[in-house]
Amino acid sequence: MSDMILYFIVQTGFVILAAPLVNGIIKKIKALSQKRTGAPVLQMYYDLFKLFKKTSVVSDVSSWIFRVTPYIVFATAVAAAMIVPVTTLIKPVWNTGDVILLVYILALGRFFMMLAALDTGSTFGGMGASREAMISALIEPSILVSLITVGLIAKSTAVFPIMTFMQTVQNPLIHPVYLMIFCALLIVIIAETSRIPVDDPSTHLELTMVHEAMLLEYSGRSLALMELAAAIKQLVFITLLVNLFLPHDQLIGIHGIAAIGISLLIYLAKVFIAALLIGIVEVNTVKLRLFSIPNLAALSFILSFIGFLQFFAFGG
DSSP: HHHHHHHIIIIIHHHEEEEEEEHHHHHHHHHHHOOOOOTTHHHHHHHHHHHHHHHOOOOOTOHHHHHHHHHHHHHHHHHHHHSSSTTTTOOOOOOBBEEEEEEHHHHHHHHHHHHHHHHTTHHHHHHHHHHHHHHHHHHHHHHHHHHHHHHHHTTOHHHHHHHHHTTTTSSSSHHHHHHHHHHHHHHHHHHTTTTTTTTTTTOOOTTSSSSSHTTTTOOOOHHHHHHHHHHHHHHHHHHHHHHHHHHOGGOOOOHHHHHHHHHHHHHHHHHHHHHHHHHHHHHHHOOOOGGGGHHHHHHHHHHHHHHHHHHTTTOO
């Protein structure tokens, strides 16, 4: 029971508290690259605190779907965070779920977000929902092929056993299968978290909005929940990437609470490196045209499928 409580506290508390920091790091990197001071790294915490204190303004033509969607989206993001462990030194006493469950829990939140965008009858909301449906349909095959390929190697589709197996692989990024999967998942993260070149989270231009278009009707604590859920989802994907291909828990030679603390510090360092990489990608690329996004999704799928074929080429 103690392990279960500890796992729950670390996963939910740590991910929820650390998720806004990733956005702050990315924005700071972009600002420094443009020779600007930019907002503080902790700016999103201040914004969320301010939004949670405000009441929500709801359209008269909206239904219950619009009202419950922020809670559903937030709940699905937290549920996804429970599946992807930030450290493998705390072993869950129950089956936390596999990669297929992870993908479709997040898809459930996306589904309700698109419904809510359509619910108010807003032109921008409908436009953002249709674009989100297109992007998610294009990128989901890459996620499934990538994660199932790693699952075939680990002989399990559950996330925790996959992560523990990857700790036995020396330098995963040297192996061609893992290298292809890593590049594919990096593109997936950019697409799933609405980053440049797929989407620009800082814009409010109607010709380029995707994720932001679906949030235009939200305000107050509902908007805070949606923004926090998006940050958690981003951190979940980054955690999956860094803990699969840059495992570190096997290097810690001690046990107990001290080992968990060291593991979490190393994890934060890896997340910082991933946020730095995403920020560099955003700085050095431009927003793609909507009809060019399928090309990027195709590249991600090709990389994941090449990794899948290499799995059999190297004898499984």
